[in-house]
Amino acid sequence: MLEAESLTKRFGAVVAVSDASFAIRPGAITGFLGPNGAGKSTMLRLFLGLVHPTSGSALIDGRPIHEWPAPSRKVGAVLDTQCVHPSRRAIDSVRWAAWLAGVPTSQAETLLDRVGLGAVAGQRTGKFSVGMRQRLALAIALVGDPEIVVLDEPMNGLDPEGIAWLKDLLRRFRDQGRTVLISSHLLAELEDLVDDLVVIARGEIIGSGSATAFIDRFQPQTISVLSDKPQPLGAAVIEAGGEVIETQGQRMEISGLTSIQLGEIARDAGIVLLGLTEERSLKKAFSEATAKMTDL
Ligand SMILES: Nc1ncnc2c1ncn2[C@@H]1O[C@H](COP(=O)(O)OP(=O)(O)OP(=O)(O)O)[C@@H](O)[C@H]1O
Numbered sequence: 001m002l003e004a005e006s007l008t009k010r011f012g013a014v015v016a017v018s019d020a021s022f023a024i025r026p027g028a029i030t031g032f033l034g035p036n037g038a039g040k041s042t043m044l045r046l047f048l049g050l051v052h053p054t055s056g057s058a059l060i061d062g063r064p065i066h067e068w069p070a071p072s073r074k075v076g077a078v079l080d081t082q083c084v085h086p087s088r089r090a091i092d093s094v095r096w097a098a099w100l101a102g103v104p105t106s107q108a109e110t111l112l113d114r115v116g117l118g119a120v121a122g123q124r125t126g127k128f129s130v131g132m133r134q135r136l137a138l139a140i141a142l143v144g145d146p147e148i149v150v151l152d153e154p155m156n157g158l159d160p161e162g163i164a165w166l167k168d169l170l171r172r173f174r175d176q177g178r179t180v181l182i183s184s185h186l187l188a189e190l191e192d193l194v195d196d197l198v199v200i201a202r203g204e205i206i207g208s209g210s211a212t213a214f215i216d217r218f219q220p221q222t223i224s225v226l227s228d229k230p231q232p233l234g235a236a237v238i239e240a241g242g243e244v245i246e247t248q249g250q251r252m253e254i255s256g257l258t259s260i261q262l263g264e265i266a267r268d269a270g271i272v273l274l275g276l277t278e279e280r281s282l283k284k285a286f287s288e289a290t291a292k293m294t295d296l
Pocket residue numbers: 011014015016034035036037038039040041042043185
């Protein structure tokens with residue numbers, strides 16, 4: 001388990017992380033979500049021991065990372081894809097990382113195969129594309145066969161195929177029982193991937209926990225419904241305890257009722273439903289949450 005307790009990091013006058021407390025479930029994929037400059041990278045770096053807290057603690061299984069005898073077996077991280085020397089061959093970069101981590105270098109080829117770089121293992125990395133660099137950085141992060149994998153905005157610069165591949169790999173890590181932490185400022189990148197979320201804005205935690213709970217908290221389910229008699233339907237919805245958020249012609253947006261309840265209400269009132277769509281998205285939840293933050 002990773003735990004932040006009253007974690008604060010200041011850089012001079014800038015408060016990058018402010019009194020953050022949360023826990024990360026082992027064996028799950030947790031997304032660190034927040035706009036640019038929110039403090040996501042700093043938070044990840046605090047766990048990795050690359051920056052020191054001004055106050056509070058960032059602990060991995062109860063200890064700061066530097067207190068673990070073999071940190072690379074505990075955590076592997078991709079923070080920056082410019083982490084290798086451009087004139088070195090891919091295979092040598094992975095071997096070098098393994099050597100530095102004090103683990104056998106014999107796995108380098110297997111690791112490159114695993115990230116889809118087996119065919120270019122002997123090539124110098126200077127001319128590698130962004131996607132290839134991401135894959136190489138991931139191979140390097142995996143040298144210690146870590147329990148926890150941390151990735152800072154890993155989808156930047158990946159094409160759709162690369163993103164699908166990465167998501168698949170991260171899901172497999174989770175299925176193997178590893179813990180995955182991934183940061184992003186783009187909701188769409190995380191929506192179909194993460195189990196849990198830590199949502200950050202201006203260094204503060206807006207919410208943390210299951211992604212579904214976050215959606216429920218900030219954006220209860222809404223239903224977009226198309227009917228032949230919107231006005232009587234609206235009245236029936238309100239009578240049943242629901243809320244009509246918006247009406248546009250025959251289309252209405254409704255909250256506070258399930259689709260089944262809505263169907264029954266319409267049937268009882270003799271109203272035909274021409275279409276019905278449930279909307280529950282992380283995107284809505286996030287914009288709602290950040291709007292609430294701005295209001296504070
Ligand atoms: N080493 C540093 N020295 C000074 N200020 C820093 C340092 N690192 C981060 N900051 C500042 O801390 C704040 C949070 O930055 P951080 O990089 O953690 O945010 P982020 O959410 O990862 O953003 P991005 O998505 O843009 O990378 C920003 O205002 C940033 O300028």
